[in-house]
Amino acid sequence: xxxxxxxxxxxxxxxxxxxxxxxxxxxxxxxxxxxxxxxxxxxxxxxxxxxxxxxxxxxxxxxxxxxxxxxxxxxxxxxxxxxxxxxxxxxxxxxxxxxxxxxxxxxxxxxxxxxxxxxxxxxxxxxxxxxxxxxxxxxxxxxxxxxxxxxxxxxxxxxxxxxxxxxxxxxxxxxxxxxxxxxxxxxxxxxxxxxxxxxxxxxxxxxxxxxxxxxxxxxxxxxxxxxxxxxxxxxxxxxxxxxxxxxxxxxxxxxxxxxxxxxxxxxxxxxxxxxxxxxxxxxxxxxxxxxxxxxxxxxxxxxxxxxxxxxxxxxxxxxxxxxxxx
Numbered sequence: 001x002x003x004x005x006x007x008x009x010x011x012x013x014x015x016x017x018x019x020x021x022x023x024x025x026x027x028x029x030x031x032x033x034x035x036x037x038x039x040x041x042x043x044x045x046x047x048x049x050x051x052x053x054x055x056x057x058x059x060x061x062x063x064x065x066x067x068x069x070x071x072x073x074x075x076x077x078x079x080x081x082x083x084x085x086x087x088x089x090x091x092x093x094x095x096x097x098x099x100x101x102x103x104x105x106x107x108x109x110x111x112x113x114x115x116x117x118x119x120x121x122x123x124x125x126x127x128x129x130x131x132x133x134x135x136x137x138x139x140x141x142x143x144x145x146x147x148x149x150x151x152x153x154x155x156x157x158x159x160x161x162x163x164x165x166x167x168x169x170x171x172x173x174x175x176x177x178x179x180x181x182x183x184x185x186x187x188x189x190x191x192x193x194x195x196x197x198x199x200x201x202x203x204x205x206x207x208x209x210x211x212x213x214x215x216x217x218x219x220x221x222x223x224x225x226x227x228x229x230x231x232x233x234x235x236x237x238x239x240x241x242x243x244x245x246x247x248x249x250x251x252x253x254x255x256x257x258x259x260x261x262x263x264x265x266x267x268x269x270x271x272x273x274x275x276x277x278x279x280x281x282x283x284x285x286x287x288x289x290x291x292x293x294x295x296x297x298x299x300x301x302x303x304x305x306x307x308x309x310x311x312x313x314x315x316x317x318x319x320x321x322x323x324x325x326x
Contacts, residue, residue: 006053006066014067018060025054026175146203149173153195153213155185157220161252161278163187170211174202183213188279191217191225223252228287229277233294234259241265241295249291251276259291267295 007014010024028050030036037043056062153166166183181200189195193215201209217225224231234249244263248256259271270292277287298305 009053146209148209149201150212154216188281231290233292269293
């Protein structure tokens with residue numbers, strides 16, 4: 001019986017990591033799968049060998065036992081004619097016990113393989129007469145049927161405000177396959193929210209886990225979201241702040257609204273616009289829009305404007321003196 005070097009079958013080194021072994025198996029299984037190579041008996045045999053190799057090397061415990069035995073397997077299979085099956089001897093100068101297995105036929109080897117490594121949960125598919133029917137589906141129970149996966153999804157504040165749709169590409173960690181899905185983002189979604197998309201996680205089609213998207217919201221044109229309320233600054237000319245009036249403000253959605261500024265509004269004062277804040281994902285009451293006033297002083301004054309300010313200063317001083325005398 002010829003020794004089967006499972007590392008050579010998968011094309012990996014003996015110190016390969018679990019991930020390297022898994023990657024090599026997936027690549028070769030796709031290449032030699034019977035569905036990809038219909039009627040090609042050599043590809044089918046290669047696929048069976050690849051599957052058998054991965055069943056051992058893909059399991060840490062079985063790989064450990066294989067490594068302990070495999071290094072001397074070829075030597076003892078060729079020099080064991082004088083040794084009874086299952087016999088053992090201790091080499092002079094060595095402190096280890098070695099085993100020989102006689103002249104095992106291919107059928108005997110299947111029994112030995114099953115006894116040494118277990119039946120791998122495959123029953124007669126691997127060790128009985130149905131070996132020629134073996135395909136990748138026989139190994140499906142080694143891989144998780146379904147698995148949840150999680151990703152971050154960064155969106156703009158405008159998208160969180162109005163809701164939107166995003167087309168995203170999913171890379172399935174079980175086999176590296178890629179697919180695109182469309183995700184609905186509900187209006188009013190908050191930073192840190194986990195959106196659950198059922199059946200779009202990892203696994204085979206029809207048996208996938210769930211996809212969870214953790215929302216991250218980018219700032220938007222000076223807006224900040226605090227709870228249900230939106231905060232933004234607006235520039236207000238000095239004359240409007242003193243006399244009262246209106247200023248224009250661009251909202252999160254790009255619309256323009258008028259903000260009424262009461263007379264004698266102070267710099268840094270916050271104006272509350274009720275019901276214009278963040279919507280609720282549950283369809284309840286919306287938050288408020290909090291507008292912080294930034295009074296803008298005039299520049300490049302004409303001489304006439306300067307004289308008006310001097311007159312204002314005189315009037316203010318006289319008014320203050322009158323109040324002091326009273």
